[in-house]
Amino acid sequence: MLNQYKRVKEELIENLESLKTLCSSRGSSSIAENLLEVEEKLLQNRFHLVILGQFKTRTRS
Amino acid sequence: MQNKATATPLETLEEKIRIFQEKMEEIKQDRENTKYYFEGEIKRVVDLLDRDLESLKSKQIPRLLEELIKKGNECKHKGISEYVKLMDSTLNNGIKSAFDNWLVQEEEGLNVEHGKIAKRYSEKTNEIIESILTASSELFDLNIDKLKKEDSISTDSSLYLMTGDPPKFFDLEGAFDFFSQRILPRKISQKMVLNDLKKRLPQKIDQNCGRVRWDFMDRIKRSFMNFRWDLNQKINTTEESITAAIQKALELKKQSAEDIKKAQDQIAKDLDDLYRIKQRLGDLERILEFS
Numbered sequence A: 001m002l003n004q005y006k007r008v009k010e011e012l013i014e015n016l017e018s019l020k021t022l023c024s025s026r027g028s029s030s031i032a033e034n035l036l037e038v039e040e041k042l043l044q045n046r047f048h049l050v051i052l053g054q055f056k057t058r059t060r061s
Numbered sequence B: 001m002q003n004k005a006t007a008t009p010l011e012t013l014e015e016k017i018r019i020f021q022e023k024m025e026e027i028k029q030d031r032e033n034t035k036y037y038f039e040g041e042i043k044r045v046v047d048l049l050d051r052d053l054e055s056l057k058s059k060q061i062p063r064l065l066e067e068l069i070k071k072g073n074e075c076k077h078k079g080i081s082e083y084v085k086l087m088d089s090t091l092n093n094g095i096k097s098a099f100d101n102w103l104v105q106e107e108e109g110l111n112v113e114h115g116k117i118a119k120r121y122s123e124k125t126n127e128i129i130e131s132i133l134t135a136s137s138e139l140f141d142l143n144i145d146k147l148k149k150e151d152s153i154s155t156d157s158s159l160y161l162m163t164g165d166p167p168k169f170f171d172l173e174g175a176f177d178f179f180s181q182r183i184l185p186r187k188i189s190q191k192m193v194l195n196d197l198k199k200r201l202p203q204k205i206d207q208n209c210g211r212v213r214w215d216f217m218d219r220i221k222r223s224f225m226n227f228r229w230d231l232n233q234k235i236n237t238t239e240e241s242i243t244a245a246i247q248k249a250l251e252l253k254k255q256s257a258e259d260i261k262k263a264q265d266q267i268a269k270d271l272d273d274l275y276r277i278k279q280r281l282g283d284l285e286r287i288l289e290f291s
Helices: A002-025 A029-043 B002-006 B010-074 B080-139 B179-183 B186-253 B257-290
Strands: none
Touching: A002 A029, A002 B257, A029 B186, B002 B186, B002 B257, B010 B080, B010 B186, B080 B186, B186 B257
């Protein structure tokens, strides 16, 4: 699971880099900045964790 | 869009740009109106906070004073040091139970209100982005993908919590100076302590309410401003990208046929690269979905 996460993360960063290069070469600096922000979040492992539903309490029988 | 614009005769292109700019003016006006509307909404939340604080003060100050008078009567036989200690602990416990609970509830309530406003602002932002895309796609007969639900800004209000920590209510240090009363006879001292409490408690609560109001207000405003800044960036990026594409095409139209061909080849190459990246990102998305 952890290996898969690392692999997906690396590939994602690689693709973000390609996108960033493409945007910069076309002069789309705002999009390139947004992509950089996403990339930084990914590199620092900063995510929004959303927990849905309730925790159930279990009582001992 | 740049490709399509490059293939459009100069005169037609200039006319299309004029229509696009007109449309953008309308959208800009809509953005301005939205800004004022949401500023009003934030003010409404602050008013709500003010009403809650007033209601808290009007309920809790008499209750606390009554509790203190009752405790004072019960402790009449105690020495002044113990009397002060007991009164102090009654006051602190009373404050903790009433005000701490209030803070938790108020934090929740304000978060709900902030979430509702943020949700409406997100929806409005999505609408504005959508209208910019529609305006540009209609102009150049392009089939631009509508914002997919997962691409658009999340509109789940529970995700928009205020930033920062909830305020703490009371700092009672120095609120009641009992020392001077300790050297007087017990009955007089006790009376002075109680009178002191009656006089200074409402003032102190009022001051602390003011501090709490400022803390909450600052967080509400700051949270919303940060949020609005992020969303405005998305609108600006959309608008800038489209304007830049048209502008580039316009400049290109004034160049030689050879240069136009070269630029069109570059656009085609960029587009291919873009589709390739999109394909790879789609693959990664599927991996994540099934893992």
